[in-house]
Amino acid sequence: LHYSIAVIPGDGIGPEVMDEGLKVLAALEEAHGGIRFTRDVMDWNCQYYLTHGRMMPENGLHTLKDYDLILLGAVGAPEVPDHVSVWELILPIRRAFQQYVNLRPVKLLKGLESPLRYKGHADLDFVVVRENTEGEYSNMGGRMHQGTPYEMAVQNNVFTRYGTERILKYAYALAEKRPKKSVTAATKSNGINHSMPFWDEIVKEISREHPDIQTNLYHIDALAAYFITRPETFDVVVASNLFGDILTDLGAAIVGGLGLAPSANINPERKYPSMFEPIHGSAPDIAGKGIANPIAQVWSLSMMMDHLDLPDASAVIMNAIEQVLQEGKVLTPDLGGKATTKEVGDELVRHIYLA
Amino acid sequence: LHYSIAVIPGDGIGPEVMDEGLKVLAALEEAHGGIRFTRDVMDWNCQYYLTHGRMMPENGLHTLKDYDLILLGAVGAPEVPDHVSVWELILPIRRAFQQYVNLRPVKLLKGLESPLRYKGHADLDFVVVRENTEGEYSNMGGRMHQGTPYEMAVQNNVFTRYGTERILKYAYALAEKRPKKSVTAATKSNGINHSMPFWDEIVKEISREHPDIQTNLYHIDALAAYFITRPETFDVVVASNLFGDILTDLGAAIVGGLGLAPSANINPERKYPSMFEPIHGSAPDIAGKGIANPIAQVWSLSMMMDHLDLPDASAVIMNAIEQVLQEGKVLTPDLGGKATTKEVGDELVRHIYLA
Ligand SMILES: CC(C)[C@H](C(=O)O)[C@@H](O)C(=O)O
Ligand SMILES: CC(C)[C@H](C(=O)O)[C@@H](O)C(=O)O
Numbered sequence: 001l002h003y004s005i006a007v008i009p010g011d012g013i014g015p016e017v018m019d020e021g022l023k024v025l026a027a028l029e030e031a032h033g034g035i036r037f038t039r040d041v042m043d044w045n046c047q048y049y050l051t052h053g054r055m056m057p058e059n060g061l062h063t064l065k066d067y068d069l070i071l072l073g074a075v076g077a078p079e080v081p082d083h084v085s086v087w088e089l090i091l092p093i094r095r096a097f098q099q100y101v102n103l104r105p106v107k108l109l110k111g112l113e114s115p116l117r118y119k120g121h122a123d124l125d126f127v128v129v130r131e132n133t134e135g136e137y138s139n140m141g142g143r144m145h146q147g148t149p150y151e152m153a154v155q156n157n158v159f160t161r162y163g164t165e166r167i168l169k170y171a172y173a174l175a176e177k178r179p180k181k182s183v184t185a186a187t188k189s190n191g192i193n194h195s196m197p198f199w200d201e202i203v204k205e206i207s208r209e210h211p212d213i214q215t216n217l218y219h220i221d222a223l224a225a226y227f228i229t230r231p232e233t234f235d236v237v238v239a240s241n242l243f244g245d246i247l248t249d250l251g252a253a254i255v256g257g258l259g260l261a262p263s264a265n266i267n268p269e270r271k272y273p274s275m276f277e278p279i280h281g282s283a284p285d286i287a288g289k290g291i292a293n294p295i296a297q298v299w300s301l302s303m304m305m306d307h308l309d310l311p312d313a314s315a316v317i318m319n320a321i322e323q324v325l326q327e328g329k330v331l332t333p334d335l336g337g338k339a340t341t342k343e344v345g346d347e348l349v350r351h352i353y354l355a
Numbered sequence: 356l357h358y359s360i361a362v363i364p365g366d367g368i369g370p371e372v373m374d375e376g377l378k379v380l381a382a383l384e385e386a387h388g389g390i391r392f393t394r395d396v397m398d399w400n401c402q403y404y405l406t407h408g409r410m411m412p413e414n415g416l417h418t419l420k421d422y423d424l425i426l427l428g429a430v431g432a433p434e435v436p437d438h439v440s441v442w443e444l445i446l447p448i449r450r451a452f453q454q455y456v457n458l459r460p461v462k463l464l465k466g467l468e469s470p471l472r473y474k475g476h477a478d479l480d481f482v483v484v485r486e487n488t489e490g491e492y493s494n495m496g497g498r499m500h501q502g503t504p505y506e507m508a509v510q511n512n513v514f515t516r517y518g519t520e521r522i523l524k525y526a527y528a529l530a531e532k533r534p535k536k537s538v539t540a541a542t543k544s545n546g547i548n549h550s551m552p553f554w555d556e557i558v559k560e561i562s563r564e565h566p567d568i569q570t571n572l573y574h575i576d577a578l579a580a581y582f583i584t585r586p587e588t589f590d591v592v593v594a595s596n597l598f599g600d601i602l603t604d605l606g607a608a609i610v611g612g613l614g615l616a617p618s619a620n621i622n623p624e625r626k627y628p629s630m631f632e633p634i635h636g637s638a639p640d641i642a643g644k645g646i647a648n649p650i651a652q653v654w655s656l657s658m659m660m661d662h663l664d665l666p667d668a669s670a671v672i673m674n675a676i677e678q679v680l681q682e683g684k685v686l687t688p689d690l691g692g693k694a695t696t697k698e699v700g701d702e703l704v705r706h707i708y709l710a
């Protein structure tokens with residue numbers, strides 16, 4: 001088995017956590033033979049932008065297309081507006097490669113305590129399926145009457161039947177494989193009166209094709225509250241681009257923080273490379289200090305193994321993470337520890353060799 | 356002092372909690388002389404819609420205009436799509452009367468425990484200023500290609516300089532009156548690339564007029580997570596219509612639930628009536644059982660007193676609520692008790708007479 005990875009460390013803590021991710025990957029290759037990865041590192045980030053006036057080369061997407069996988073750290077720097085750095089690197093990749101599923105587990109790992117008083121830890125284990133190519137992140141819109149009191153900005157939310165059906169079908173297919181047989185869909189059709197009623201209609205259509213799956217359709221405001229009051233009830237949560245974004249940061253918060261939360265941008269048809277990244281950003285405030293938590297990045301590697309249908313490799317990584325958390329001796333400051341990014345990486349590597 | 360109130364109990368648990376609200380209001384008038392309210396009850400709700408084909412009479416808004424205040428219970432019933440019931444009653448009122456401020460306290464009352472492990476209860480006291488007339492709830496948009504695989508729906512988010520400036524100015528003016536001197540603005544300019552960068556620009560402009568106020572501009576995903584990880588750091592949070600909606604349900608969840616959370620839809624210029632309502636909906640699942648928590652509705656009356664510049668009357672209501680919560684004997688099931696809506700109302704009334 002041989003796969004090629006395009007590695008984009010990015011900005012801020014991105015390269016710091018990526019270093020540890022690559023160490024873990026090397027350990028996995030060495031300790032558990034039979035899988036081989038080639039990696040090419042791309043220096044596409046805000047520094048690249050400041051030099052070249054663009055976040056990646058003109059043929060960047062074309063270059064990436066030939067890889068099996070993309071591994072991303074984090075993108076963004078104070079000197080470059082987010083809507084440049086993000087809109088010229090992460091979002092074009094998600095779209096060009098039809099990575100229309102953004103898969104984000106919300107799982108309380110062994111060794112962690114939720115900030116919720118909630119006791120049923122073992123049950124806090126669900127997954128958010130976020131639409132990743134359209135909806136509220138549409139690029140359509142603009143401004144008028146600049147420089148006058150009548151200035152205004154319009155942004156179009158664009159929901160296609162094609163885009164909505166495919167994400168919902170993915171969510172229901174995933175729910176069919178899980179024990180709880182439940183799909184919770186986020187909506188806001190009481191306040192947003194064109195796009196969200198359309199979303200609801202398609203939820204109802206697809207749900208009819210899955211009579212064995214229990215469907216709950218909740219308004220996003222109520223659903224966000226349920227993430228706090230009864231997170232153990234969820235199994236597969238499916239949401240539009242924006243709602244999925246909000247729900248997954250919230251999900252990360254209830255299971256220990258953004259330092260842990262991974263995400264997989266998946267092209268289910270495998271026609272194009274899928275991309276694996278932590279949910280967290282480049283965190284300029286702690287960049288350079290060597291204290292960022294590398295676990296989100298490492299967990300994203302486990303998701304990569306799942307995507308490659310390598311459940312054993314995935315489990316080796318997850319076990320290493322849970323062992324480090326349960327021992328509780330080598331943790332970064334966000335988890336109350338004093339270890340550096342590198343020390344956590346070393347500890348993860350040690351557990352991979354032990355496995 | 357004499358004020359007129361248009362009372363709209365609405366649907367589901369709306370009339371149930373409104374009954375208790377009106378009892379509390381009567382007790383307040385009787386026990387603490389000098390303030391008089393006239394009330395006219397409007398039967399505008401989903402039942403009205405099923406009979407008349409509309410949620411309120413054609414001249415409904417015209418009728419309301421002559422009142423000083425509007426008191427709303429909750430609107431919505433399974434037989435009527437939300438985007439009808441809400442878009443023909445609540446939203447037209449918010450807009451016609453330029454109730455552009457939706458004020459929503461997030462405060463952990465004495466006697467309550469947060470679902471967060473978080474200990475600094477006394478500090479969990481902030482307010483969300485939600486834009487209430489434009490943004491993501493725009494009514495602009497539509498559908499195309501119905502009945503084909505190419506069907507799509509578009510919804511426009513509309514942000515005007517006028518609408519954005521006035522809500523931000525209100526938020527900063529409010530922060531000037533509070534001790535922490537801090538404004539946190541919700542954005543998503545990294546993902547939503549026309550409307551949110553515009554919002555950010557105006558935040559920066561208005562913040563420059565308030566050099567003594569500390570401004571934090573956070574993406575909505577991160578901000579939602581901070582509501583869980585460090586809610587004690589907030590003072591005034593200002594947000595667009597949708598973001599404010601999500602944040603306030605989340606805020607309600609961290610301070611004890613939707614059964615407690617009130618909201619004030621304010622026309623700061625007092626040219627039109629302001630409207631006071633619980634944040635919760637009509638809750639068809641528990642309607643008719645007499646177990647809905649009336650505290651959100653009663654707290655909204657305290658906000659009404661604040662709006663009328665009657666701080667003593669407001670305090671009498673809040674003290675009654677906090678005493679009932681601290682005694683902990685007469686609570687509805689959502690707070691772990693066994694009392695009925697009416698019993699909680701009676702207990703609140705008893706405390707109002709004692710005050
Ligand atoms: C009923 C609905 C449209 C409403 C809103 O989203 O504004 C409600 O959730 C609220 O928060 O008042
Ligand atoms: C960087 C930003 C545009 C991005 C998003 O909102 O998709 C991030 O928050 C994420 O969740 O991956």
